[in-house]
Amino acid sequence: MRADYEEQATNPGVFRSRAEVAAFFFGDWPLVDPGLVWTPQWPTVSAPGYSGDLARAFILAGVASKA
Numbered sequence: 001m002r003a004d005y006e007e008q009a010t011n012p013g014v015f016r017s018r019a020e021v022a023a024f025f026f027g028d029w030p031l032v033d034p035g036l037v038w039t040p041q042w043p044t045v046s047a048p049g050y051s052g053d054l055a056r057a058f059i060l061a062g063v064a065s066k067a
Contacts, residue, residue, distance in 0.1 A: 018036060021036060025064075026064040029066055030064060031062050035062060036061070036062035037061060037062070038055065038060060041054060042061040
């Protein structure tokens with residue numbers, strides 16, 4: 001999966017772990033529910049009929065609140 005992406009992408013991205021994404025984008029700000037999740041799991045994303053492996057979405061989504 002990752003090798004296919006890297007081989008075919010004309011503008012490759014950087015794969016990061018969930019922990020790296022959380023630290024880089026949110027730091028110590030508290031995440032709003034549902035937290036840092038795959039995009040099909042985010043409540044406002046319409047993914048009707050999505051039945052695949054959630055990790056294949058490749059994109060994590062989250063919102064933090066600056067208290």
